[in-house]
Amino acid sequence: MSKFFLVRFSEAIVALWAITVIVFALTHLSGSPVDALLPDDATPEQAQMLIEEWGLDRPLLVQYFTFLGNVLQGDFGDSLKWRGQTAMGVVLDHLPATLQLGSFAVLIGVVVAVPLGVLAAARKNSAIDTSANVLALLGQSIPNFWLGIILVWLFGVTLGWLPTSGRGGFSHMILPAIAMSWFQIAALTRLTRSAMLDVLDAEYIKLARIKGLGERAVVWKHALRNAAIVPLTYFGVLAGSILTGSVVIETVFAWPGIGWLAIEAIRGRDYPVVQSVVVVFAVIYILANLLVDLLYAYVDPRIRR
Amino acid sequence: MSDSNRPVLEVENLHTVIATQRGTFDVVDQVSFRLEAGETLGIVGESGSGKSMTGLSLLGLVPKPAASVVGGRVLLDGEDLRSKSEAELRQVRGRKISMILQDPQTSLNPAFTIGNQLLEALQVHERDSRQSLRQRAIQALRQVRVAAPERRVHDYPHQMSGGMKQRVVGAIAISCAPRVIIADEPTTSLDVTIQAQYLKLLEDLQRETGLALIFITHDFGIVARICQHLLVMYAGRIVEAGPVREIFNRPSHPYTRALLASVPTVERKVDRLPSIEGQPPPLHDLPKGCRFAPRCGFAETRCHEAYPGHSAGRSGHPRHIVNCWRAEEI
Incomplete structure (x- = not known):
């Protein structure tokens, strides 16, 4: 019984981890979030500032682990539409x-x-x-x-x-x-x-x-x-x-x-x-x-x- | 075991048909026999000869809706089971007449403990406290020589060996102390040593409880060992019936003779076992006359034209009968 449960439980954990990878990858595939966030007339300096502020210039792996760490705490950042609430x-x-x-x-x-x-x-x-x-x-x-x-x-x-x-x-x-x-x-x-x-x-x-x-x-x-x-x-x-x-x-x-x-x-x-x-x-x-x-x-x- | 005893089970002209797209056909036809307490009746025949169907017909459990018992009488302790309603029949099944199925691997429900399945068999028929029924379930397991039955009741079928499972099926069959048990090739899927143990067990149980046994098999070795009477079936009908010893010594139907000739023995050394030429007739195309005639070396015109009635077997024993036109000549 316990072995069966243990195997199934580990499988669930692995599946969850895979989901985080996919979610992270999809976000990056859909283009830089900076473009979506800044108005069209934003200057390159403003863009650069945001990139540095959010750590988007760091290696992808580092970004992923930051993301994973936040996810584990249930932190997906703040909602953009519903102001003042976390996502x-x-x-x-x-x-x-x-x-x-x-x-x-x-x-x-x-x-x-x-x-x-x-x-x-x-x-x-x-x-x-x-x-x-x-x-x-x-x-x-x-x-x-x-x-x-x-x-x-x-x-x-x-x-x-x-x-x-x-x-x-x-x-x-x-x-x-x-x-x-x-x-x-x-x-x-x-x-x-x-x-x-x-x-x-x-x-x-x-x-x-x-x-x-x-x-x-x-x-x-x-x-x-x-x-x-x-x-x-x-x-x-x-x-x-x-x-x-x-x-x-x-x-x-x-x-x-x-x-x-x-x-x-x-x-x-x-x-x-x-x-x-x-x-x-x-x-x-x-x-x-x-x-x-x-x-x-x-x-x-x-x-x- | 004298003929003057009232039989426990008396079957007269049992008739079971099966409805298919091609029409309705006889699978059990004009089957009659009697069985006394403590007696064992063997039913032998090839696959499809109607042996198992005969067993299921007695219980009123032929596969519905295709098959149905349409005629005959089944007198169990003088009561005609055929005239009983389904609800009344349920009272009889398991309590007065029970059955052991062929394959122990599949005849126990994998989802319940064997204790549960045994207890259930008792609960259907007995009004008694759960505690005392539990004791009886354990007692039944002890009767079929299951070691440490107090612990075994908590086991699931997959935790037991095939031989052990078949013992449990046996325990279920005897739990309510029925008068008759139909054993449908109960040892076919067991290996030889376990088979011998199981037969011994059935004999012991029979001696202890006086139950009557119908043993469906195609193994003449088993017949010789535990049966007193024998029915030989072919294509849904009895071709020869009588005391085992008389039939073995003086087989009177060509089919019985052919079957016996194909049994290997230690004394008789042969290179190749004789076999019976041809196939049993398909249900939808039964011969008009004797059903064995197309494969029979002795067949003549009348054999093909009309079904032979009963005649005395060659042994001369009053219960030895044969259905063959030429039984006396050959």
């Missing part, structure tokens, strides 16, 4: 909104998709199975921003049942969360179904029935426990799609999370904030996958050693 401060202010919406979307996805996938497999070719297939097809063919707009139009504008944008009470979360989980439900249902179909053919399922167990215990205990590995693996990907999805959905619904923030920061050429968002995205993604690895060990005892 990381701005991101952390908006993080709860994203986490709230994202976890609600994941919750909807898991609560709908896993039971649906299990039932579809347990009653193959039944009405439930057919509906699950149709739902999965719709989910995978409808883009989420389009669905978001349609949801706003239908439930917000036409019916007037739910608020169309912004963050407020629970009702504000419903539409964006549905739009976000839409695709995930489709993918997760299909994955769960096919994993369950494989497992239901196993000999230990036969043995469970021979023991006199009811179908409910056979399907939900014996089969799902073994099939769970597959949707669980997807859960790591899901965390990623919540983040990338949040950029689009938060913009459509004007949800003040870090996805929306990323777009705003890019528009305002607020590099420190963009960098912070990227790093926070990476950390969330890596933590989600670490969590998945730990859940693996819980689900499958063979992984624990």
Whole structure:
């Protein structure tokens, strides 16, 4: 158990380190920040001053380690757009909104998709199975921003049942969360179904029935426990799609999370904030996958050693 | 073990079909036999002859939705299992009739400890405190000669050897003290020494508990060792049935004779083992007459035209029967 955890944990650290290298490199690839910061009519002396002040004339490696040192302290510099705040401060202010919406979307996805996938497999070719297939097809063919707009139009504008944008009470979360989980439900249902179909053919399922167990215990205990590995693996990907999805959905619904923030920061050429968002995205993604690895060990005892 | 005892299990004209895209076919057809307490019945035949399907049909566990048991009676202690509902059948499975599957590597659930899986088998049928069921689970492991069962209950299947796993499967089968256990080639995937130990174990258990055993195999060595009665199946039907000794001494069906002839023995030195020419008929194209006729050296016109009824086997034993037109002549 401990060895497994140690390996996974070191992998996560290495991944995080790689992210810092990429973020650092990307910033330098996008040209000198001095050009972006100074007005067009700035003199070369002014530019030179800024370069020296920020240490941009020092070797790249030295610059990287300065950057890394600051990153480790959560220091990405000050935001250029939101004056008077640190870049990381701005991101952390908006993080709860994203986490709230994202976890609600994941919750909807898991609560709908896993039971649906299990039932579809347990009653193959039944009405439930057919509906699950149709739902999965719709989910995978409808883009989420389009669905978001349609949801706003239908439930917000036409019916007037739910608020169309912004963050407020629970009702504000419903539409964006549905739009976000839409695709995930489709993918997760299909994955769960096919994993369950494989497992239901196993000999230990036969043995469970021979023991006199009811179908409910056979399907939900014996089969799902073994099939769970597959949707669980997807859960790591899901965390990623919540983040990338949040950029689009938060913009459509004007949800003040870090996805929306990323777009705003890019528009305002607020590099420190963009960098912070990227790093926070990476950390969330890596933590989600670490969590998945730990859940693996819980689900499958063979992984624990 | 006299014939006057009431049989534990009596099967009459069991009929199981499988539905495929090409149509519906018989996989178990007109299978009848009886089994008394403490007795062991061997069922032999090639792969696809319907041996395993017969076993699953008894439990009402044929693979759904393709296969279904459509006819016959299965009397367990006088109760017809075929007339029971699925809920009633669940009460019987594991408690009165159980089964040991072929491959111990895959028949235990990898996600649960063996203690958990044993306990579950007991919990389905017994209303008793968790503590005392736990003791019974440990007792069952002890019965199948698992050393240190108190510690072993915490193990997961992947921590055990194949032979040990098959013992655990055996422990699950006997945990509720069933009247009948169907063992579907339980030793095929074990190596020879472990195989011998396992057979010994089954014999011991049978002596201790008086359970009746149906042993599905294709190994005549095993049949000779532990079975008193034998069914020889071919393409879903019984071709010959009777006491093992009578069948071994006087095999009456050409198929049985061919099978026995292909068993190597220490006394009889041969360069090459005789084999039976041809393949068993595919389900979708069963011959109209005797199903073995296309491969049979003795077949004549009537063999191809109509299925032979039961006749007495050559031993003359009252329970020795054979389904062959020419049993008396050859």
